[in-house]
Amino acid sequence: MRNVRVVYRKYDEKLHWHQWMRYLGEDEYGVWLGAPPNSVAQRGDEPEIVQSQAVVQLFPRDKWFTAAFNDEPRWTEIYCDITTPVEFGEDVFTMIDLDLDVIRRRDGTTVLVDDEDEFAEHQVKYGYPADVIKTAQETCDWLVGAVVTEEPFLTVYKTYLDKVR
Template sequence: MQLFPRGKWFTAIFNDEPRYTEIYVDVTTPVEFSDDVVTMIDLDLDVIKRRDGTVFIDDEDEFAEHQVKYGYPAEVIVTARQTCDWLVGAVSTEEPFLSVYKTYLDKVR
């Protein structure tokens, strides 16, 4: 199940068992919605929560490389990093990462 929150700098994928990755969050620019298209820019930073509770940041090297390659503005870099740092704690302590998504996964089983 995928989450595209309005006005936030991330998108999230919630996986059911047997996937060992429970939550996979991409740090992105805020999502833009049109009639049948969802658009955002993936900023490479990923926060992953495994089913055993382990949380880690992935692709920090790509984020650093792409800052230079694509000329990310300073405010994009700062906001992406702040969002990533917040997500590291939020995926284990805040909704929609705790239980809300599970009710939706139950509907598609």
């Protein structure tokens, strides 16, 4: 079984979230990785966090987001990070987290955008180029609708969750 290191960085290259995940496969939506219950994740050099639920992540090719799909009982069913396109290495996937997040609660009716204030602040602090700002915002706007109306956000991810439960 192949393990892949997932490394999110911020625009200044500072280490953000990172963890090891299992390679589950690839389909038309992208590459899928998974972590069983009680796996660990870490933000920067902060203490590790144990994830009590299984989680799978989708890493689309040439898109400006990644998506995490959490098993029950976590209230956040889908958590999409707006990022630069993923750089796929043999055993490391890296991307730049661009702050904006689209979150779908488990009840499926509540979708919210998080960290808009951080996105605005970092545009100035890090000097995000205009095309990065535009693409990040367009991706965020699309995801708000897609997470409740389109695959892989409806049922496809569940087959991958089954593989890591």
